Amino acid sequence: MKRSLEQRLQDGPVICGEGYLFELERRGYLQAGSFVPEVAIENPEALKQTYRDYMKAGSDVVLAFTYNAHREKMRIIGKEDLLEPLNRNAIRLAKEVAKEHPTEEALVAGNVSNTNIFDPDDPASKEKVRTMFAEMIKWCKEEDVDFVNGETFYYYEEAKIALEEIQKQDLPAVITFGLMGENILRDGYTVEEGCRLLEEQGALVVGMNCFRGPATMQPYVEKIRETCEGFVGALPIPYRTTEEHPTFFNLPDGGCSCSLPTETTFPTSLDPLYCNRYELASWAKDALNTGVNYFGLCCGASPSMLREVAETVGREAINSTYSPDMEKHFLFGTDDTLKGHNLTYRTKA
Template identity: 30%
Template sequence: MAPIGGTAKTKKGILERLDAGEIVIGDGGFVFALEKRGYVKAGPWTPEATVEHPEAVRQLHREFLRAGANVLQTFTFYASDDKLENRGNYVADKISGQKVNEAACDIAKEVAEEGDALVAGGVSQTPSYLSSKSEAEVKTIFRKQLDIFVKKKVDFLIAEYFEHVEEAVWAVETLKTSGMPVAATMCIGPEGDMHGVTPGECAVRLVKAGASIVGVNCHFDPATCLKTVKLMKEGLAAAKLKAHLMAQPLAYHTPDCGKQGFIDLPEFPFGKILSRWDVHKYAREAYDLGIRYIGGCCGFEPYHTRAIAEELAPERGFLPHASEKHGSWGNGLSMHTKPWVRARARKEYWENLLPASGRPYCPSLSHPDNWGVTKGDKELIQQKEATSEQQLKELFNKQKFKSKVVA
């Protein structure tokens, strides 16, 4: 197969690309995309599909590559041993964390060879941290995944999806022992992490821990994420520290989110999706802010990634292969049989359209649950056993009192 989005020449590393001012496009949200396709269970959000359905993971990697991504993250989100056995999850016992992580690396590396893409091994926050386990215990969990990434020779590492900067720092410190470049992204908004550490201070701590690339991912929409990265950029400048900036937001509208982000909204995890045109705007604003690692997280599908690549095609000098079947700003609609649809084949139409919800009397904003629990709280102590009916009953009763969504 011919390489996608590049040539067969020796691939440049992540820092070599960013240092040269190149735009790096990350892929999208695998757990959400594969849940929609029937390969991931909503709730645990764990990646056993790498072993159970490798063809599905391989195809999604290939679609993101074709859409313009030149970083493929291993599908190792929530693939730590403690998460794979949390609340009745069978994966740790029946498959093993090692097999899940190894398969993820093999699949990503195979597809990356089809284009000019790098493979990033990723770790994320752990149930052990939320249960107040020690620094040594949490770092041991990260190290198990890291050992596999080193053995499989991924190109660089990402510590992503951290609500607490303390745990993110522990992850970066662990990953940095490999000698590979490390990126670190937190799932925080402008208010900072769950213990009140500001975005600027979070960025400073991550860079001091060894991260060469810092930013945010998940939990918030593009507009909110870019506000947060701007605060990180300002914090680094004030501390006289340098790092490349990275953004991988949700593909959902979340203007109503509080500190906890998307997971606090009643619609989570089945929310209000961004259009491809929203993503064009995000890509341009991210670029103008100085961010050069631009991607997506939960909700991002290949067509969203294609929108990033198409918006930034003038700067990159080429379009992704997927644009062969997509006219710029809908201009393919000029071939439609109906005249009123042909009239939509222009940028001005899609930039100025205010989409309707389709639901009669639908409110414009959601009311966040705002339970206010975080690391160290009794309700966040994790367990190996499946959630009991009594535990669920107690939660249902609390939800009725807190959110009043269900009578």
Template identity: 25%
Template structure:
């Protein structure tokens, strides 16, 4: 296959318009799998291609926008990738060959890739390798069927666009590849990247042409391609929607006229675009009007080199972990760390917690670990209590942060705010579902889980926002995670911990353990991760507390502990026995972990200090 510039030359080229709009206008509901029509109703797809060719289109995009295994899986058709893509190419090729025999001229069949429809890591559970494999599968089917080029379009995030480009470069190394982002009303990509940054990054990834499609209409696309032109000398494509849709009698209608789209085409060509077309809402009428504008520019294309080089790798690496916080320094030195977990109050008075923090600090406790809405209860925010502890006592804190209550925008805002206020230690939690708390009808968000949250923190630590766009400084967090050595499905627990470590976790705090055999087995199995382990210890307060842990929370509590708590007297006697057991457990785990965290029922700070007395004095 020739290079892109050799394929289309240095003249303006007109692509087709919307496929989905045309299919819907023929009475096919949007709930239908449009890619399946390539097999069940090829005549419909052929007729749409032919209308665009008659309007003057020189590039036909195959009806494969959603023909990847992720999108097809929604219709139970994930195994039809090869069949649907091959059928789409045959139909487009039939239309192109028919016109060529009738009128002559060049028509190129472009195999179209759209979004996968799932968020990718670090913001979702789908791995970049899975995304690339899905795109490779689709590209191989398109190439085997005989496409002339690959068009990757309506990309909402740079990481997905990059994986699609890399997949195309692998599966179709000799085919030209055009990749187009979609932008918001401010003409920035939906993940926050500027058009210039996107153009530079996609050029580096191996694209042969870049551009903008879809979006809110011609005006935003025009602004975006002007930004792209300044960052790359590759051919630029511009294929906007016919404006934003409006609901009319239950249908989405697009109101940009063909004349307005023709005016846009002239402006886009003047701004440096070489490939012009349409997206949602555009029809053969729009393409026919745009054809005149394209023809008027033939012989007038002047592609110039960008005026400046755009930095695409401008992250700010974090400090070494020992330089980020006092807690980080303890981790780095291998010091045996003592933490006490604190629950924020239900109201606004934090005096009891602040007094407890002062007392614990005087007893040598290294840091206070502040819970975030434990078991989905409504309490003062963990960040607020951490700031008050820091300001009033000077004690180091570890702020717990759950994903349950915040979307990605709120997560980023919270964490940037925490960093600006000097909170440097974060423990990543997924969070209990609201039904477990005192407001069971509250809505859970869960945009990401704790693995995704670690990824977000790692990006922030490198001075990058959730869209991997630089903001000029590192947040310098120490990133912690949790794990449960006594989890019923320990294999899944270890699997998730591996992902957390790979995402950037720097230490792990276990859930409270009573069965030290389980903890020992857990530590042996995660030795390969070379990550500090802080063991969770829970001083029992009574036999009823032990029974609750064992029977209600399904925690493994050995019989010898149950027997000792049963033999202890009630009240202070039971609390003292629970404290002694906790002390024995701290001494038992000390050789194999880098610290302990005391979790306290009802914020029994004095009990925590007594448990840790021997450790602190050692």
């Protein structure tokens, strides 16, 4: 039998592959800017392969790609008629891939996210948000997901609405905050306070995702772990954010020799600012020692990066067979059959 999310969390770390938004833009199937996952309708095989690549890299969860697939985003691009079919198809494709796992069928998670219309001073906006979440989570329930992931909330109250709507459908909830550069949620709560409240209200996992790289997320993850008693999640972006620039929205690139078409490196010029996989592994080790239970990487992550995280926290991925091994490399290998003249040249190459 397929274990539930809670059962897997009790047995050890759970890995959730995210980052589809940037990955599918990088693969050429999604438009940067609007960042709407039309790929679920227009290029379903490309989405399935992306799901598959992250699952084989160690993800226990196939997260349905419905981030930004809410009514407000669909309104902006003039395609509200695709809202329901897009959501349902993203989940159905995820379920198809989850069944391919060779040892234990992967979990399938529905997904809701920040709506960008929430206004704490506007009751009408709150009802719009609730309606948007309610319809998406209803489709999740009808498509028989294992749990719902609510993510990238920068208002506590918006996250609370998401949790309430998930609970109305009797589904487990993972709720994570995206913390902006002010270092506090926009309605005045600290991120650890918001997590504590959501945990008290029944969220299975609480924590953080997106916006921040390992260096500027981990201090807040530690505060969440100290404050909360249950399961904690951490899914940073794989970029070198700093105390001066804690999110990827305003990360500078002092080495760029050309003018950019955007004001900042975000979202299409972040490439030189990546963490390497070993930096991500170092973070994963720290997070594991902190007591994080639910691991992943967010926007910008590749499957090889996720595999490094999974292996660091003690998991063997389907594709761990392809993890780096320099033994046979012509310059840097140690195999006895390698040509000696190449090995002596390694310092000059």
